[in-house]
Amino acid sequence: MADITETSEWAALSEHQGELATRNLRELFADDPARAERMTVTAGDLFLDYSKHRATGETIARLVALAEKAGLRDRIDAMFSGARINVSENRAVLHTALRLPASAELVVDGQDVVAEVHAVLERMGEFSDRVRSGEWTGFTGRRITTVVNIGIGGSDLGPAMAYEALRDYADAGIDARFVSNVDPADITGTLAGLDPETTLFIVASKTFGTLETLTNARVARRWLVERLGDEKAVSRHFVAVSTNAERVADFGIDTDNMFGFWDWVGGRYSMDSAIGLSLMVVVGPARFREMLDGFHAVDEHFRTTPFERNMPVLMALLGVWYTDFFGAQTRAVLPYSQRLARFPAYLQQLTMESNGKSVRADGAPVVAQTGEIFWGEPGTNGQHAFYQLLHQGTRLVPADFIGFAEPFEDASAGDGTPGMHDLLVANLLAQTSALAFGKTAEEIASEGTPADVVPHKVMPGNRPTNTILVPKLTPSTLGQLIALYEHIVFVEGTVWGIDSFDQWGVELGKVMANQLTPALTAEEPSGDTPDASTAALVRRYRELRGR
Ligand code: F6P
Numbered sequence: 001m002a003d004i005t006e007t008s009e010w011a012a013l014s015e016h017q018g019e020l021a022t023r024n025l026r027e028l029f030a031d032d033p034a035r036a037e038r039m040t041v042t043a044g045d046l047f048l049d050y051s052k053h054r055a056t057g058e059t060i061a062r063l064v065a066l067a068e069k070a071g072l073r074d075r076i077d078a079m080f081s082g083a084r085i086n087v088s089e090n091r092a093v094l095h096t097a098l099r100l101p102a103s104a105e106l107v108v109d110g111q112d113v114v115a116e117v118h119a120v121l122e123r124m125g126e127f128s129d130r131v132r133s134g135e136w137t138g139f140t141g142r143r144i145t146t147v148v149n150i151g152i153g154g155s156d157l158g159p160a161m162a163y164e165a166l167r168d169y170a171d172a173g174i175d176a177r178f179v180s181n182v183d184p185a186d187i188t189g190t191l192a193g194l195d196p197e198t199t200l201f202i203v204a205s206k207t208f209g210t211l212e213t214l215t216n217a218r219v220a221r222r223w224l225v226e227r228l229g230d231e232k233a234v235s236r237h238f239v240a241v242s243t244n245a246e247r248v249a250d251f252g253i254d255t256d257n258m259f260g261f262w263d264w265v266g267g268r269y270s271m272d273s274a275i276g277l278s279l280m281v282v283v284g285p286a287r288f289r290e291m292l293d294g295f296h297a298v299d300e301h302f303r304t305t306p307f308e309r310n311m312p313v314l315m316a317l318l319g320v321w322y323t324d325f326f327g328a329q330t331r332a333v334l335p336y337s338q339r340l341a342r343f344p345a346y347l348q349q350l351t352m353e354s355n356g357k358s359v360r361a362d363g364a365p366v367v368a369q370t371g372e373i374f375w376g377e378p379g380t381n382g383q384h385a386f387y388q389l390l391h392q393g394t395r396l397v398p399a400d401f402i403g404f405a406e407p408f409e410d411a412s413a414g415d416g417t418p419g420m421h422d423l424l425v426a427n428l429l430a431q432t433s434a435l436a437f438g439k440t441a442e443e444i445a446s447e448g449t450p451a452d453v454v455p456h457k458v459m460p461g462n463r464p465t466n467t468i469l470v471p472k473l474t475p476s477t478l479g480q481l482i483a484l485y486e487h488i489v490f491v492e493g494t495v496w497g498i499d500s501f502d503q504w505g506v507e508l509g510k511v512m513a514n515q516l517t518p519a520l521t522a523e524e525p526s527g528d529t530p531d532a533s534t535a536a537l538v539r540r541y542r543e544l545r546g547r
Contacts, residue, residue, distance in 0.1 A: 001362045001497055009066040016062055017325040020054055024462040025436045028056065043311035044297035044480045049467040052436040053318055053398075054326070063317035064307045070495045072307070079490065080303055082108035082264070086501035087361050093501050094262075095269035095486065099295040099479070108264070116262070120274055124259055125285035127239070128277070131200065132172035132284060139233035144200045148177045148190060149278040150220060151204030152212045155241070156180040157349050158271020158482075159204070159278045161342035162291070165478050168339070168408040169283045176278045179220075182212040187219050196227040196237070202278050203240045206267050208247035211510065217251065241274045266501050268349045269486060272479070287475045294479025302487045312484050315400075315466060316491030322398045322464065324368050332390065332399035333376035336428040339473055340402065344376035347485055354489045354500040361499045370496045376400075380427045390435060391459055398464045399435070402481070403428045406472040428467070435463040523547075 004010055029035065029051075039051035053059075078085050082092045094113060097106055102118045130136035134143035149159055160178040167175075179190045201220050205213045217238075224237050239257040240248040243265075248258045259274035271279075272295055280288040298312070307313045322328035333344045356371040377385065379401070390397050407421040418426075438461020444454050468484075470477045493500030512530060519528050519538050525547075529535040 001360060001364070003364075003367055004066070004070055004495060004497055005367045007066070007069050009062065009069045013059075013062050013066060013321070013325055016059060017321075020056070020059065021326075023054075025052060025054065025464075026438075026461065028054075029437075032056075041309050041311050041314060043301040043305070043484065044294065045471055045477050046298070046311065046480050046484060047469045048311050048315070049469070050314060050318065052432060052467070053321075053464045054462065055318065055321065055464075059321065060308060060314070060317070063321060064313075066320070067307055067313060067317060067491065067495060070497065072313070072491060072494050075490075075494045076303060080299075082106060082113070086266070086499060088499050088502045088504065091501070092264040093266065093269075094264040095266065095272070096295075096299045098261075098265065098272045099292040099299065099483075101293075101296065113262070113264075120260060121285075121289075124274055124277055124280055124288075127259070128280045128285050128288075131281050132174065137236070138197045138200070139228055139230065139236040140197045142197045145173060145198040146175055146177060146194055147200045147202055147278045147281050148179060148194070148220065149202045149204055150179045150213055150216045151202075151241075151275070152180040152210060153349060153353075154267030154270050155204040155206060155210075155213065155275055157268075157342070157346045159276055161340075161346040162271060162276065162279045162478060163282060164342050165337075165339045165473060166279065166283050166287070166291075166475055169287050169475065171284065172282070174282050176282050178278075179216050180212065182215055184219075187216045191220065191223055196224045196233075199224070199237065200281075201238045202281075203238060203242075203248075203251070203253065204275050204277070205241070206243050206261070206265075206270065206275075208240070208242040208244040208251065211513070214251070221252070239277075241277055266354075267503075268353055271482070283475065291475035291479040294474075294476035295483040296479075297476075298480045298483035298487070302483070312487030313491050315484070316488040316495070318398070318464075318466070319372055319488065319492055320495050322396065323370075323372055326396055327369075328372075328396045328398055330373040330375060330395075330397055332382075332397050333374055333402070334379050334382055334399055334431075335376070335402040336379040336424050337402065337404055337473055338378050339408075341378050343402075343481075344374060346482075347374045347376075350485055351489050353503045353506070355493050355496065355498065356505065357496075357498040357500075360497040362497075366496060366498060368496055370492075370498060372492070379431065380424065383427065383431065387431065390463060391438075396463070398466075400466045400468060401428050401432050402468045402470070404470050404473050404477075408473065432465045432467050434459060435461065435465055437461045438463075520545075521547075 035051045040049050079093050080096055082094050084090055085093050092108055097113045098117055100114050104114050106113050131144050137143055156178055163176045177190045179187050203217045224233055225231055235254050238253050240253045241259045242248050243261055243263055245255050249255050259277055261273040265273050272292055302312050333347055335343050351374045358366055360366050403425055410419045410421045412419040438459035441454050441458050444457045449457060489500055519526055529538050
């Protein structure tokens, strides 16, 4: 595998960066006001304005040339056709098959994966309908009013984020809670106030071997059985989502009440598989399918649109541009939607577990910087917290602003002041404009600002942003947004030459935690600790716990 940083396309971008580094967005817009209209693209219902980037048409052409050099076209075809592109685990990467329509066909290793996907969707739909209608009851015959999803990482963040995003669509009187952390505060806080007779637990774990999930599930089972006084209650109150039927059975959940998926679905790409069962129960199978159709619309856009007009490709390449040519460390994701409060956290796993790699797919060290650090909070809250650094700090923080034209439900004070949603959107637009164009010392001085204060008020501008404008937050547009970022990760990973679908870096800590637990809990202190610092901390912990 060639090192991408050794290519002439990379060198051309380096040189081009030198030219653009001295130019600012005020100049770029003055030279070419039409860029505001031209540097836009649509994918499904998503509209992207990428004009406020430190980039010109030439930049885009050079970035596209880099993507072509990295073999992006072939990689896209390979992923969609089920090739084993997750090389270190020798697996296909087929989350896009989870949202293919039933009429499609995709045969991988002799199996029509579309038929399998839709068979599981059917079972999920039947189960969800039974719970929603009250036909499926708890052990004492009462209908289910709360589902508790027990999972972590990809088996938690996706459904938890989507539940928050789509809770306006919950129409069956069922709410959801999510437990993930092995911190006892999580499960005890979640169970507090719940009625065991009306609670359904969904234990979601791809491997069904994850310490946090199995521990939380055992605690929940004990809580249920103690309160309902009968082991037999478990089968009415626990269902599982997993790829591992044997472990599900070992845990004591009837595999008739298990919903499967496949090793070709990575954990962080699984919220549209059976891992989304809690969401489906809450919003119903029809809404869930609308979400899948949304994913599919952006999959098709990604698969078929020329790179110059391909939204995930453009956003990914601009990510590479800032990461590798401007030295940016992070990317802020700023949804102007309270409902998307968990979206940045969801994206953190999706992007950082995927692209936080320092070897290439062939095992050689990477030379480029990889893995953007994603972070963010909903606007407008973030404006009153960390935006100061975005506007006037010394670091370059490219940011994605996500806004919606229509709210699910607007509100106003009723005194002639604008509706709340218009205020929200006005803030989004104000921020991207201020970040791009800033305010000069002359402009500030001309307002009568004392000379000694002027430098403090200068807004440097030239801070790049994407603005993604969406008609409304719906199941479909949520699916579209998620698919957009999934494909951004893929394109960046392709340019960097890494395997975006394994996550070996999380394994060592898991093994060591298992080894360390006895050192914390054993009656007698043992010398079984990996290093001097950890040994000292273990001693301190034991002392504090009186052990
Ligand atoms: O530890 C990382 C990880 O393996 C994630 O990739 C995954 O989403 C999460 O743990 C949970 O895994 P599982 O669904 O197998 O419980």
